[in-house]
């Protein structure tokens with residue numbers, strides 16, 4: 001007797017690591033952006049895309065991949081306001097005009113802050129364009145506020161989980177109870193060095209609380225915003241990310257010099273990808289004003 005297919009399924013697209021233009025780092029690999037994911041959740045007819053990648057090439061390849069699934073794309077959900085997860089949005093919206101791009105009000109505000117020329121941080125988008133010359137869309141689309149903590153795909157709930165300050169402010173994850181699936185955005189990483197450089201002890205404590213909040217949902221799969229493409233999507237990434245933050249915090253508390261801290265993290269996680277100075281030590285430059293570090297356009 002044939003088993004009945006679950007009403008929803010999902011598929012993960014991983015954009016490979018990509019080099020970017022920047023001065024040579026003091027430590028680690030040449031500048032390259034960590035591999036980044038987008039997830040398609042789909043039923044018999046309709047689909048929801050989680051995140052829209054960064055460059056035009058990535059977003060175009062993502063759109064082609066979405067089209068291969070032969071579903072009607074109804075929504076694009078953006079997990080958080082960092083450009084590496086949404087600057088490709090205009091490409092996706094042009095390709096799938098019925099789709100609505102949505103996010104929490106906090107994420108929409110950060111998307112706007114980091115991309116609109118009339119806001120507090122007009123240099124953020126310019127920095128992205130300088131890192132990836134000619135590769136960022138001319139038109140940057142914003143999501144609209146969802147105005148609810150859940151929406152539906154073919155009558156099945158998709159639940160927004162607010163996770164607060166993790167690798168930036170106002171982050172979220174998307175939980176799909178029917179699949180036991182969490183799309184964690186950058187709350188968790190999968191065998192990929194984490195964007196801990198700008199964090200303080202207080203931010204790391206909030207971040208760990210967010211990981212615990214996701215773990216309490218007891219997921220069977222977690223798709224992280226950045227991952228080693230050779231890895232699956234096991235829920236163990238939540239505990240691994242927690243352990244990474246704990247260990248990094250211990251090294252910071254011991255006031256290790258930057259180079260030693262970097263070496264200690266890389267030796268503790270020898271098989272993790274993206275040994276990047278900007279991830280572990282922050283983006284070089286003058287120290288940001290208090291509270292501004294969260295607004296740096298990071299991974």
Ligand SMILES: [Zn+2]
Pocket residue numbers: 082084085186225226298299
């Ligand atoms: Zn990211």
